[in-house]
Amino acid sequence: MEQRISLITLGVRNLDRARGFYQALGWKASGPASADVVFFQAGGLVLALWDRTQLAEDSAVVDTGGWGGVTLAHNVRSPAEVDEVLATATAAGGTLGRAGAETFWGGYSGIFLDPDGHPWEVAHNPDWTLAEDGSVRLG
Amino acid sequence: MEQRISLITLGVRNLDRARGFYQALGWKASGPASADVVFFQAGGLVLALWDRTQLAEDSAVVDTGGWGGVTLAHNVRSPAEVDEVLATATAAGGTLGRAGAETFWGGYSGIFLDPDGHPWEVAHNPDWTLAEDGSVRLG
Numbered sequence: 001m002e003q004r005i006s007l008i009t010l011g012v013r014n015l016d017r018a019r020g021f022y023q024a025l026g027w028k029a030s031g032p033a034s035a036d037v038v039f040f041q042a043g044g045l046v047l048a049l050w051d052r053t054q055l056a057e058d059s060a061v062v063d064t065g066g067w068g069g070v071t072l073a074h075n076v077r078s079p080a081e082v083d084e085v086l087a088t089a090t091a092a093g094g095t096l097g098r099a100g101a102e103t104f105w106g107g108y109s110g111i112f113l114d115p116d117g118h119p120w121e122v123a124h125n126p127d128w129t130l131a132e133d134g135s136v137r138l139g
Numbered sequence: 140m141e142q143r144i145s146l147i148t149l150g151v152r153n154l155d156r157a158r159g160f161y162q163a164l165g166w167k168a169s170g171p172a173s174a175d176v177v178f179f180q181a182g183g184l185v186l187a188l189w190d191r192t193q194l195a196e197d198s199a200v201v202d203t204g205g206w207g208g209v210t211l212a213h214n215v216r217s218p219a220e221v222d223e224v225l226a227t228a229t230a231a232g233g234t235l236g237r238a239g240a241e242t243f244w245g246g247y248s249g250i251f252l253d254p255d256g257h258p259w260e261v262a263h264n265p266d267w268t269l270a271e272d273g274s275v276r277l278g
Contacts, residue, residue: 001164001213001224004182004273006262008147011208025140030277043143043183044274046267052208059258060236060250061206068207069150069191069255071198074140085140097199111199116208119198123145128185134143135183138169 006045008072011052011063012116017093018049021115024092043134052116066117073121075130079108085122086110094120145184147211150191150202151255156232157188160254163231182273191255205256212260214269218247224261225249233259 012018019029019038030039038049056063076082082100089112090096097111097119109123129137151157158168158177169178177188195202215221221239228251229235236250236258248262268276 001166001227002273003166003179004213005147005184005186005211006214006269006273006275007212007260008144009210009212011210027140027142039277040142041277044270044272045144045182045184046275046277047144055208055210056206058250059206059210059260060252061256061258063208064203064205066203066205066207067195067198067200068205068209069194069202069257070207070209071148071150071194072144073146073148074143075145088140111197113199117200118208119200121146121198130145131183133183134141134145136145136185138178138180138185 004044007048008045009048009050009055010114010116010118011055012049013052014115015049015051017115021093022047022049025088067119071119071121073109073123075123075125075128075136077124077130079124082108082110082122082124086112089114089120089122143183146187147184148187148189148194149253149255149257150194151188152191153254154188154190156254160232161186161188164227206258210258210260212248212262214262214264214267214275216263216269218263221247221249221261221263225251228253228259228261 027040040047094112097113100110107125113119166179179186233251236252239249246264252258
């Protein structure tokens with residue numbers, strides 16, 4: 001199995017609300033607005049939004065509700081940019097989970113939650129290389 | 140906020156078991172085996188494994204247990220390769236959630252669950268372009 005991820009699908013309760021939130025972050029969806037799944041090209045992979053009940057069935061899991069042990073992160077180039085993205089996300093209808101602050105691992109980060117409660121860490125990690133195209137390299 | 144994802148962290152109950160599973164898939168971890176977080180470079184982003192309780196606290200969420208509405212997918216180049224990856228994953232200690240089969244969207248996919256119950260869809264989507272470097276492009 002090659003060492004890569006092609007698609008991350010977030011289960012949502014209200015597709016219009018979820019699409020609107022990510023669009024308010026400045027993201028552009030692909031495909032028609034009437035589709036029952038929304039795709040965003042995100043670098044070399046795709047982020048999808050889909051009905052959470054259908055996603056659970058398709059994923060062969062039982063949906064217990066709430067958080068299930070997956071957190072996404074969006075790395076930026078400075079602590080100030082962490083605060084800017086958190087402000088954008090809360091203005092777009094997200095919830096601030098943790099304000100931007102220095103972290104135990106030597107960086108600076110905060111958390112916002114999307115309208116379905118999916119957490120996103122917004123982080124500046126001085127030890128990782130963030131390329132011009134947004135890709136991240138360890139070390 | 141730029142349209143990209145830097146890091147996906149999976150919360151795990153037993154880090155050695157989880158690291159061993161992904162290594163048995165053929166993935167190579169970065170950093171020392173003694174670290175309390177395991178990183179895998181996965182194309183332009185990073186997949187991390189970390190203690191689920193610590194991840195919940197760090198993510199400003201309550202952990203309700205079980206699945207929480209996030210499914211990852213790994214796209215491959217043919218239906219036969221879907222079956223091969225599912226066989227690799229079950230041989231490595233994963234659980235088959237759904238055997239490879241034709242899907243309602245015109246592709247072929249199956250599901251395996253890692254030792255912590257995180258579902259991975261393994262898919263062949265004839266409508267998406269899979270580049271030689273493994274990156275995926277819509278359309």
